[in-house]
Amino acid sequence: MARGLNGSTNGGGHWPLPGQEHVVAQTPGSDGTNLPPPVRAALPAVVGVRTTIPADRRTARTLGTEREGHGILLDDEGLVVTIGYLIMEADTVTITDIDGRDLPAHIVGYDYESGFGLxxxxxxxxxxxxxxxxxxxxxxxxxxYAAGLGGAKATLKIKVAGRREFAGYWEYLLDNAIFTVPAYPLWGGSALIGLDGDLLGVGSLLVPEALGPGAPAFPGNMYVPINRLKPIFHELVSTGRLSTPARPWLGVYTLEYMGQLVVSGIFDGGPADRAGLQRGDVLHALNDDVLDDLADLYRKLWSSGPAGTAVRLRMERDNDAFEVTVRTGDRADYHKFGTD
Structure with missing residues (x-):
């Protein structure tokens, strides 16, 4: 089983991991008596998500061949939203409802840009x-309230610690992420439920500094806002992926370290790998534009053109400066999905 990371970035890991830690959140409302009635009524819609991934799939080594987390029921026909890394390249999907029933399921859609999976x-x-x-x-x-499968005993009252940009090392950028405290231990695909019982977000990560840069370290979670799903929802349900041109993808994992952008990993066979980039390389500029931080790298990369666009990277390796041209790719072509 894939397990959760202790932070939003990790030099050894190559993707955010599910976060199923076999811990039940202990809350004053664990018997349901202190939960607002709309929240209590919403809990049966929170389900478990379990997937298996063939060992030869590209994410099997980094995310595991068995993954567990949560999802949220969205309609009367069994449509469930979850966090996408739980279903990435899965060949079997099983949904467990609050009654303990295991129900076979299939992948409907995945959006790399937001991270939502259906x-x-x-x-x-x-x-x-x-x-x-x-x-x-x-x-x-x-x-x-943060909630996973299990009703009131798996529900935790939380507060919003911040709304801010989140840049992930796997070429991911979220403009208005929701950061919450205290940390919910079963975060992957968990539901962020408002006091009125409506769905406000889907759990993505455990982060060590939920209060933000410069604040004392305090663990919490990052939730993907549900408003990010609304404009793409119907197309994702009907076609499985969006019709907009794919963003250019380098296929690197990049960390901010001591004011520099450092390549911490490479997707085997991806664009950066084919261009000869190596772990430990430092990124300085893209198409002669100096890079300020991780978010700046992504914005400049994505504004360079559609997937397939060639970009010039000014880099440093072992104190030697050099330039390399990378023919970007479409991330969706790299992975196999049940929707393909």
């Missing part, structure tokens, strides 16, 4: 689905 059970579950709430209503110190 699956559907082969038969309806019979539970009331959750409505989309307005995640923009969550501001600093707003209260909400």
């Amino acid at each position: 699956v559907r059970t082969d038969v309806p579950m019979g539970h009331r689905p959750l409505r989309f709430g307005d995640s923009d209503s969550l501001m600093l110190r707003s209260e909400a």
Whole structure:
């Protein structure tokens, strides 16, 4: 089983991991009596997600061949939203509902840019689905509930610690991520539920500094806002992926270290690997534009053109400066999906 990372970036890991830690959140409302009625009524819509991935798939080594987390029921026909890394390259998907039933499911869609994944059970579950709430209503110190499969005993009251940009080392950028405290131990695909019982976000990461840069280290979680799903939802359900041109993809894992952008890993056979980049290389500029930080790298890369665009990288290796041209790729072509 893949297990969760202790931070939002990790030099040894190549993707955010599920975060199923076999720990039940202990809360004053663990018997349900202290939960607002709309929240208590929403909990049966939170399900378990279990997947298996063939050993020869590209993410099997880094994310594991068995993954567990959570998802949220969205309609009467068994449509479930979860965090995408749980279903990436999966050949089997099993949904467990609050009654303990294991239901076979299949992948419906995946969006690399937001990180959302959609699956559907082969038969309806019979539970009331959750409505989309307005995640923009969550501001600093707003209260909400984090929930996983298990009802009230797996529900934790949280507060919003911040709304800010999040840049992930796997070529991922989220403009208005939701950071919450205290840390919910079962974060992968968990539901962020508003006081009115509506769905506000989907759990992505455990982060060591939820309070933000410059603040004391305090563990918490990062949730992907549900408003990020709304404009792409219907297309993702109907076609499995978006029709907009794919962003250019380098196939590198990049960390910010001592003010520099350092390559911490390479996707085997990806664009950067074919161009000869190595772990430990330092990125200085893209198409002669100096790079300020990880978010700046992504914005300049994605504005260079569609997938397949060639970009020039000014780099440093063992104190020697050099330039290399990388023919970018489409990340979706690199992985195998049940929607392909």
